[in-house]
Amino acid sequence: MSLLFKQLRIHQVFGANTDVGKTILTSALVRASAAAQHKVFYLKPVSTGPMQDADDEHVKRYAGAHGGLVDAHCLYRFDEPLSPHLAAKMAAEKSGLQDAEVPSDSTFVAAVASHIRRSASSVTQKAHMYVETAGGVHSPTLSGTTQLDAYRPLFLPTILVGDSRLGGISSTIASYEALQLRGYAVDSILLFRDEYYRNWEYLTPYFAERGVRVDALDPPPPRDADEEKNFNLTEEYYTAVVPEAGGGLFEIVRHLDDCHARRLAELESMPARTLDTIWWPFVQHGLVKGPADVNVIDSAWGDYFTVFNGHTAPARATPASLLEPQLDGSASWWTQALGHAHPALTLAAARAAGRYGHVMFPQATHLPALKLAERLVKDGPGKGWAARAFISDNGSTGMEVALKMALRAYSVRHGDELAPGERKKMGVLGLKGSYHGDTIGAMDACEEGVYTCEWHDAKGFWFDPPTVAIRDGRTVISLPPSLAEDDRAGAMEADSLAWVYNVPGRLDTPLAERYRAFIRTTLQKLEARGGPPLGALVLEPLVMGAGGMLFVDPLFQRVLIDVVRSRGTARDPSSWSGMPVIFDEVFVGLYRIGMQSTAPLLGVAPDISVHAKILTGGLLPLAVTLASDAVFRAFEGESKATALLHGHSYTAHAVGCEVANETLDVVERLASGDAWTSAREAWGGSEGHAVGVWSFWDPAFLDVVSKASVVDDVMTLGTVLAIRLKDVDAGYQSHSAQTLLKSLNTSIASEEGTAAPGGAPFSIHFRTLGNLAYFMTSLNTPAATVRAVEDRIWAVLDRAGA
Structure with a gap:
């Protein structure tokens, strides 16, 4: 990941095109840095063409009188004067190797990062480094990936060499915007002073408005053709642009130094400034001891944050780099689907922002929203049951929309049966431990708990559900006291995890009948007792996230739905009966737990479902509430008052909808890819496996962790791993999981040597819910990364139990 050193100022040099003078201008910068008595490192990661034309050789040749201070290197050199991807391919073919043996992006970036770290470790005084790329910003690297994406994990401050030729204004601006779209910080733009095209005259004020300095050199x-004469002419040129008396190039070098110093100063100031102004969510500020407790995220890429450690260095050994990779072990509160700063999602956001900005949506349409609604209703989680999509801004809002839909549908059908005032008192039926968001209405759909507030008014009844986990290598269904028989321990060993999730095969079992009888009896008692009517069944299918990563026995949820629906008569076969059923799939939906929707596994479809988080790949907030036609018709009429009067200013904002469509495109490709197939096969299934439960986490790892002396139980589905620790004071307010696993926050390499992009050791950022720690991958996290995290977790648990 990104590297930052106090003593070594690094800049990466990109070109607006090929043959724009990158090497000439970079050589001038190298010479100016050396003339200012700085040690200078020059790195050309990839060089193609004859050795005599190599850029690193050019830098050495024209380093000038202070050449002893210059260290120039090339990492990958190819004889053919071609694009790096072709040159690497031809070299592999000549050596009898296959395309797959061309260095991957991760190998390539690790080599660059390793060279940078070695260079930094060799200096104690202020030094400079220039990393020169090849061709234009989108020229391919060895693997064929565009340079902007391949180098992005390093996130080095950038110098853009503009194009002084005809058409150079356009290519320079386009290159700058391409860099911006991928988050690069452009500190300087350099180009030649062509007196005919005079591009610098236009570009200087253009970029001044954007806070970027432009300098033009002769x-x-x-x-x-005569080599000796050419050397003398070139040497005279460098002497002129880098005179011993100082001048323009030295001012540019000082500007780059100032940019480096400002970045360091800002990062160093951020912890204290944050403690002065920010009110964090879900954080007890009274437990924050000082600046060292602030996690300063400088950038993010893929599965990793890049965090600043300069404010924590006094408490531990000072690392070589002030930035280090930290695995985003909670997928940033369950939002990340494709890793951070995914280029396709970034471009989708820019595409929609450039076309629409934001446009209001009532009685209007635009293509991103329409396409999203159609694919979710017809081909996505709503396939076969949903008729409409209501697009809002986040999961909590989406759930409030769902509650409005369901309660209105119930009151319209049962209006004649409701006593005066009962419509305003209707409640919901659900499960203990459920959580549907932090807005007041969503809170009211849950029982009293740590997430509720003074205004909270729990409206409904919540069953204590049976749960599934792996304990001491065995799959166990834990029954609450209300379902346990004869005061015996409420734990039943299951045949296997696959058996637990084979819901149709369990519907005729004694346990299913016990569930039915208990649910029917409970509902009958509620009715006999009187009180406000229940107008909706609200479920987090399979996994209740914020309530403690509770993996609910799917059979219980299926039987609950069946019993509720059997207590009423639908007006037509396609309509709801009993009460509308809401699936809150904000957390579990869209493959977070390995399936697009939980409905096929449960064997029943909801009447309303809510989707968010993964929907936009974690890039920005968006939610969609899907509804059946029967629910939609409950709002249809001649009066505006009977419409669904819910919305916000950014309803169906085009940027979010476009990003969601792009995310779903990428996810669908992943779902049929080799990585997912391999993970399914490890769990005994394949893409067409009937049961459909699998995980990115290795089954052997789950087995051994479940047997650890400090572990109560573990569970996994899809990307989610939950580890519950033994703790007599178990509960949300327990600190046991955070305390026991805190060493994961320390940056080390795994025992297998797996490291973050760039080859750096990494720490793990994870979240806890009392005595439970959970970890979460993205949908495209490499298997090697998952294995490395497993190694780290096991090492900590093993030490704790020793």
Whole structure:
């Protein structure tokens, strides 16, 4: 990941095109840095063409009188003067290797990062480094990936060499915008002063408005065929642009130094400034001891944050780099689907922002929203039952929309049966431990708990559900006291995890009948007792996240739905009966737990479902509430008052909808890819496996962790891993999981040597819910990364139990 050193200022040099003078201008910068008595490192990661034309050789040749301070290197050198991806492919073919043996992006970036770290470790005084890329910003690297994406994990401050030729204004601006779209910080733009096209005259004020400095330098003389004469002419040129008396190039070098110093100063100031102004969510500020407790995220890429450690260095050994990778072990509160800063999602956001900005949506349409609604209703989680999509801004809002839909549908059908005032008192039926968001209405759909507030008014009844986990290598269904028989321990060993999730095969079992009888009896008692009517069944299918990563026995949820629906008569076969059923799939939906929707596994479809988080790949907030036609018709009429009067200013904002469509495109490709197939096969299934439960976490790892002396139980589905620790004071307010696993926050390499992009050791950022720690991958997290995290977790648990 990104590297930052106090003593070594690094800049990466990109070109607006090929042959724009990157090497000439970079050589001038190297020479100016050396003339200012700084040690200078020059790195050309990839060089193609004859050795005599190599850029690193050019830098050495024209380093000038202070050449002893210059260290120039090339990492990958190819003889053919071609694009790096072709040159690497041809070299592999000549050696009898296959395309797959061309260095991957991760190998390539690790080599660059390793060279940078070695260079930094060799200096104690202020030094400079320039990393020169090849061709234009989108020229391919060895693997064929565009340079902007391949180098992005390093996130190095950038110098853009503009194009001084005809068309250069456009290519320079386009290159700058391409860099911006991927988050690069452009500190300087350099180009030659062409007196005919005069591009610098236009570009200087253009970029000044954007806070970027532009400098134009005289161009070098034409290359002379006589090598000795050419050397003398070129040396005279460098002497002129880097005079011993100082001048323009030295001012540019000072500007780059100032940019480096400002970045360091800002990062160092951020912890204290944060403690002065920010009110964090879900954080007890009274437990925050000082700046060292602030996690400063400088950037993010893929599965990793890049965090600043300069404010924590006094408490531990000072690392070589002030930035280090930290695995985003909670997928940033369950939002990340494709890793951070995914280029396709970023471009989708820019595409929609450029076309629409934001446009109001009532009685209007635009293509991103329409496409999203159609694919979710017809081909996505709503396939076969949903008729409409209501697009809002986040999961909590989406759930409030769902509650409005369900309660209105119930009151319209049962209006004649409701006593005066009962419509305003209707409640919901659900499960203990459920959580549907932090807005007041969503809170009211849950029982009293740690997430509720003074205004909270729990409206409904919540069953204590049976749960599933792996304990001491065995799959166990834990029954609450209300379902346990004869005061015996409420734990039943299951045949296997696959058996537990084979819901149709369990519907005729004695346990299913016990569930039915208990649910019917409970509902009958509630009716006999009187009180406000229940107008909706609200479920987090399979996994209740914020309530403690509770993996509910799917059979219980299926039987609950069946019993509720059997207590009423639908007006037509496609309509709801009993009460509308809401699936809150904000957390579990869209493959977070390995399936697009939980409905096929449960064997029943909801009447309303809510989707968010993964929907936009974690890039920005968006939620969609899907509803059946029967629910939609409950709002249809001649009066505006009977419409669904819910919305916000950014309803169906085009940027979010476009990003959601792009996310779903990428996810669908992943779902049929080799990585998912391999993970399914490890769990005894394949893409067409009937049961459909699997995980990215290894089954052997789950087995061994479940037997650890400090572990109560573990569970996994899809990307989610939950580890519950033994703790007599178990509960949300327990600190046991955070305390026992805190060493994961320390940056080390795994025992297998797996490291973050760039080859750096990494720490793990994870979240806890009392005595439970959970970890979560993205949908495209490499298997090697998952294995490395497993190694780290097991090492900590093993030490704790020793």
